[in-house]
Amino acid sequence: MAKKINISSNHVLRLLASSSIILNLFFIWNWYGGTGGEWDYYYLSWSKRAAAEAEAVAAIPCSGHGTAYLDGLVLDGSKVPVCECNTCYGGTDCSQLDLHCVVNSDSGDPLFLEPFWMQHAASSALLVAGWHRMSYSYSDHSSISKELVKQIRQLHSTVGNAVTDGRFVAFGVGSTQLLNAAVYALSPANSSSPAAASVVASIPFYPVYQTQTDLLQSEEFRFQGDASLWKNNSKDGKKIIEFVTSPNNPDGHLNKAVLHGSNVKHIYDHAYFWPHYTAITAPANADLMLFTLSKLTGHAGSRFGYVPAQ
Amino acid sequence: MAKKINISSNHVLRLLASSSIILNLFFIWNWYGGTGGEWDYYYLSWSKRAAAEAEAVAAIPCSGHGTAYLDGLVLDGSKVPVCECNTCYGGTDCSQLDLHCVVNSDSGDPLFLEPFWMQHAASSALLVAGWHRMSYSYSDHSSISKELVKQIRQLHSTVGNAVTDGRFVAFGVGSTQLLNAAVYALSPANSSSPAAASVVASIPFYPVYQTQTDLLQSEEFRFQGDASLWKNNSKDGKKIIEFVTSPNNPDGHLNKAVLHGSNVKHIYDHAYFWPHYTAITAPANADLMLFTLSKLTGHAGSRFGYVPAQ
Numbered sequence: 001m002a003k004k005i006n007i008s009s010n011h012v013l014r015l016l017a018s019s020s021i022i023l024n025l026f027f028i029w030n031w032y033g034g035t036g037g038e039w040d041y042y043y044l045s046w047s048k049r050a051a052a053e054a055e056a057v058a059a060i061p062c063s064g065h066g067t068a069y070l071d072g073l074v075l076d077g078s079k080v081p082v083c084e085c086n087t088c089y090g091g092t093d094c095s096q097l098d099l100h101c102v103v104n105s106d107s108g109d110p111l112f113l114e115p116f117w118m119q120h121a122a123s124s125a126l127l128v129a130g131w132h133r134m135s136y137s138y139s140d141h142s143s144i145s146k147e148l149v150k151q152i153r154q155l156h157s158t159v160g161n162a163v164t165d166g167r168f169v170a171f172g173v174g175s176t177q178l179l180n181a182a183v184y185a186l187s188p189a190n191s192s193s194p195a196a197a198s199v200v201a202s203i204p205f206y207p208v209y210q211t212q213t214d215l216l217q218s219e220e221f222r223f224q225g226d227a228s229l230w231k232n233n234s235k236d237g238k239k240i241i242e243f244v245t246s247p248n249n250p251d252g253h254l255n256k257a258v259l260h261g262s263n264v265k266h267i268y269d270h271a272y273f274w275p276h277y278t279a280i281t282a283p284a285n286a287d288l289m290l291f292t293l294s295k296l297t298g299h300a301g302s303r304f305g306y307v308p309a310q
Numbered sequence: 311m312a313k314k315i316n317i318s319s320n321h322v323l324r325l326l327a328s329s330s331i332i333l334n335l336f337f338i339w340n341w342y343g344g345t346g347g348e349w350d351y352y353y354l355s356w357s358k359r360a361a362a363e364a365e366a367v368a369a370i371p372c373s374g375h376g377t378a379y380l381d382g383l384v385l386d387g388s389k390v391p392v393c394e395c396n397t398c399y400g401g402t403d404c405s406q407l408d409l410h411c412v413v414n415s416d417s418g419d420p421l422f423l424e425p426f427w428m429q430h431a432a433s434s435a436l437l438v439a440g441w442h443r444m445s446y447s448y449s450d451h452s453s454i455s456k457e458l459v460k461q462i463r464q465l466h467s468t469v470g471n472a473v474t475d476g477r478f479v480a481f482g483v484g485s486t487q488l489l490n491a492a493v494y495a496l497s498p499a500n501s502s503s504p505a506a507a508s509v510v511a512s513i514p515f516y517p518v519y520q521t522q523t524d525l526l527q528s529e530e531f532r533f534q535g536d537a538s539l540w541k542n543n544s545k546d547g548k549k550i551i552e553f554v555t556s557p558n559n560p561d562g563h564l565n566k567a568v569l570h571g572s573n574v575k576h577i578y579d580h581a582y583f584w585p586h587y588t589a590i591t592a593p594a595n596a597d598l599m600l601f602t603l604s605k606l607t608g609h610a611g612s613r614f615g616y617v618p619a620q
Contacts, residue, residue, distance in 0.1 A: 013323040020330035027337035046368075046431035047361035048354070054437035055357050069443060070436070073457050084449035109445045117440035121356035124441075126380070127364035130427035130434025133379060133611035135419045136604070139394035147383050173483050217529045294446070301443035 047127050054125070057081055066094030067114075086111060113298030144171065152306060161273050162284045162291070167308040175271055175292035175305030179243075180212050182288055182307065186265040187220035188239050196220055200227040201243035202255055206269070209243050227258045237263055244286075245269040247278045254278065271295045357437050364435070367391055376404030377424075396421060423608030454481065462616060471583050472594045472601070477618040485581055485602035485615030489553075490522050492598055492617065496575040497530035498549050506530055510537040511553035512565055516579070519553050537568045547573055554596075555579040557588045564588065581605045 044051070053070065060068040066085035073082045085094035087109075088101035117124050137143050149169045156162040172178035187197045199213050203226045213223035224230075227242050240259055244266050248255045257266050268286040272278065272295050288309045294300035354361070363380065370378035376395035383392045395404035397419075398411035427434050447453050459479045466472040482488035497507045509523050513536045523533035534540070537552050550569055554576050558565045567576050578596040582588065582605050598619045604610035 010320055010323065013320065013327050017323055017327035017330055020327060020334055024330055024333050024337065027334070044354070044358070044361050044365060047365050047435050047437075049432050050435035050437040051354050051357035051361040054439055055354060058356075058439055066449070067441070070438075071443075071455060071457055086449075107446075109447075111444055114441045114444050117444075120440060122359050124439075125357055125360035126438045126440075127357075127360040128380075128436045128438060129364055129368055130430060130436075131377070131424045132609075133381075134421055134424055134427075134608050136417075136610045137419075139376070139396075145381060147381055219527045219529055298444050299442075300446040 050127060058121075061093055063089070063091075063093050063095040065089035065097075110294055110298035110300050117298075144169070152308075156283070156308075159275065159280065160283050161275070161280045162270065162289060162308060164308040167310050170307045170309065172305045172307070174294065174300075174303040175269070175290045176208060176212070178290055178305045178307050179209065179267070179269070180216060182267045182290065183213060183221050183241055184218070186239075186241050186267070186288075187218070195238060196222045197239035197241050198222060198224040198230065199241045199243070200224055200230055200259070201245070202227045202248075202258055204248070204251055205243060206245060206249040230259055240264045241267060243267050243269060245271075246284075247272040252278070360437060368431075371403055373399070373401075373403050373405040375399035375407075420604055420608035420610050427608075454479070462618075466593070466618075469585065469590065470593050471585070471590045472580065472599060472618060474618040477620050480617045480619065482615045482617070484604065484610075484613040485579070485600045486518060486522070488600055488615045488617050489519065489577070489579070490526060492577045492600065493523060493531050493551055494528070496549075496551050496577070496598075497528070505548060506532045507549040507551050508532060508534040508540065509551045509553070510534055510540055510569070511555070512537045512558075512568055514558070514561055515553060516555060516559040540569055550574045551577060553577050553579060555581075556594075557582040562588070 057068050057070050057072075060081065060083060062068060062083035062085070066083045066089060068081040068083050070081065072084055074080070075082055083092060083094050085091070087104070088098050090096045090098055138145065140146070148171075152169055153164045156164045170178070170181075172181060183197075183199055188195075196218070197220060199209070199221050200223075201209050210223045210225075213221060221241065230240055240261075240263060242257055242259050242264060244255050244257045246255045246268065247253065249269070249272065252272075257264075266286060266288065268284060268289045270284055270289050271292045273280070273284060273291075274296055277295070288307060290305060290307055292305040293302055294305075367378050367380050367382075370391065370393065372378060372393035372395070376393045376399060378391040378393050380391065382394055384390070385392055393402060393404050395401070397414070398408050400406045400408055448455065450456070458481070462479055463474045466474045480488070480491075482491060493507075493509055506529060509519070509531050510533075511519050520533045520535075523531060531551065540550055550571075550573060552567055552569045552574060554565050554567045556565045556578065557563065559579070559582065562582075567574075576596060576598065578594060578599045580594055580599050581602045583590070583594060583601075584606055587605070598617060600615060600617055602615040603612055604615075
């Protein structure tokens with residue numbers, strides 16, 4: 001049996017006003033609160049949909065063994081993107097371990113850095129407007145972002161692993177592209193020397209040095225194997241381009257150049273020369289050095305490499 | 311002189327409750343309202359900062375003659391990105407017209423498409439999470455996005471300007487890269503024919519065909535000018551690669567191949583084969599066709615080209 005309660009209109013109003021104020025405080029906290037920082041104090045309009053879309057995709061559970069992406073596959077009939085599973089995992093939510101999966105020790109993915117970026121979700125997210133950089137070039141007629149070059153110099157200065165002051169910085173679609181660009185740049189095009197440059201590296205070397213140099217069939221350079229075999233020949237005037245990989249891929253040794261002389265040029269591949277792979281004893285200071293996001297931040301799929309060069 | 315008003319506590323409560331409820335409604339409208347669509351009904355957390363940052367940059371006034379970008383220059387001592395002015399404009403807000411500015415008719419930027427994307431800000435914005443696609447490859451071990459290929463096929467099917475069913479679709483860093491990749495792919499590497507392929511095009515042709523082919527100094531191909539000069543030679547077994555540009559760059563003609571035969575391969579450059587440049591009378595159906603975002607959407611700076619090929 002319900003008890004009869006005597007409620008005055010004043011009581012109802014008090015309840016209504018206080019709950020409405022609490023709801024407002026909740027809205028205000030949500031609107032102005034969040035991760036903190038100067039950018040939180042803006043009202044969102046056209047960016048809200050993209051932001052919500054990204055959060056919805058990130059919230060799709062993939063069991064910690066995969067990720068759903070905004071640009072990933074969307075199954076027909078559904079609007080929800082599909083989990084893309086890491087190697088050896090399957091199922092719609094990547095929860096099924098393939099017990100017969102064989103580990104491929106010949107290559108790797110920098111996915112061990114993914115949790116770091118997930119932990120720093122707010123500070124690493126980026127909203128790209130639909131009209132982002134439509135021009136072929138920057139307003140200074142350059143194809144190189146001054147701000148990006150500035151950030152790269154600051155990074156190396158802070159980490160202390162490379163001297164970049166006074167050097168140009170060129171970008172490439174991953175360092176793989178720059179490996180070839182560097183070989184090409186150091187080759188004797190239209191010089192008086194008719195012979196192609198010999199491209200060499202210390203064994204064991206990253207096989208892409210050879211496959212790419214062979215594949216391109218240039219008149220200007222030719223891959224010719226182990227650097228140490230050229231020690232006695234390196235002073236006869238023939239152009240030599242030596243890849244020096246430090247730390248080395250695949251054995252991790254801090255390789256040094258084995259060939260020297262006015263006819264020898266070096267390409268220092270410092271993809272792994274970062275404190276999370278090796279101790280940094282001194283900043284690298286070569287004329288031409290290669291770095292890549294794949295090993296620095298783990299963004300291998302973004303295909304970004306750069307060369308500080310003199 | 312102020313008039314004395316008799317206000318009861320009930321009146322104050324009514325006022326408080328009603329204004330608080332109006333504020334509630336405002337917050338609710340802002341939170342759930344906006345551009346419409348399914349994604350608006352999510353609560354934002356880690357994405358909010360990036361979204362607000364993008365809107366703040368987009369709101370920087372550049373007089374309609376320039377744009378400020380999130381990855382643009384930031385003047386020292388300030389945290390506000392700098393306006394990047396279109397050609398012939400200057401000043402901090404791009405309001406100053408350079409009266410001595412000379413029009414460069416030799417090249418152009420697809421900036422005329424920028425207002426379209428600004429008008430569609432909400433539907434074209436994209437929020438990229440900090441852990442976006444860190445792997446070297448997709449989960450199917452491919453380096454090609456299935457979803458992107460699907461979207462490209464749908465686009466051409468809707469527009470009716472190219473047959474893409476049953477063809478592979480390859481991507482490149484702008485179509486400039488693919489121009490060379492196509493020449494390379496069609497050249498007679500390791501064939502019984504020792505001679506380099508002749509790369510030709512009808513005059514007037516896009517000069518990059520020549521500069522890039524010359525620059526790369528490959529053993530496999532050589533630029534050899536006007537296609538029509540090879541009409542009598544095209545049946546002697548020598549490999550010929552003909553660039554066919556339709557609409558042509560620079561004169562806009564709907565070029566057709568001038569060379570034919572089993573030793574002739576064609577690269578159809580359809581960069582401008584879209585309804586906003588020319589009438590589409592029939593879908594292009596060649597074995598190897600080149601397209602680019604630069605001319606389709608105007609995103610020249612994004613460096614994206616693709617090749618539907620058999």
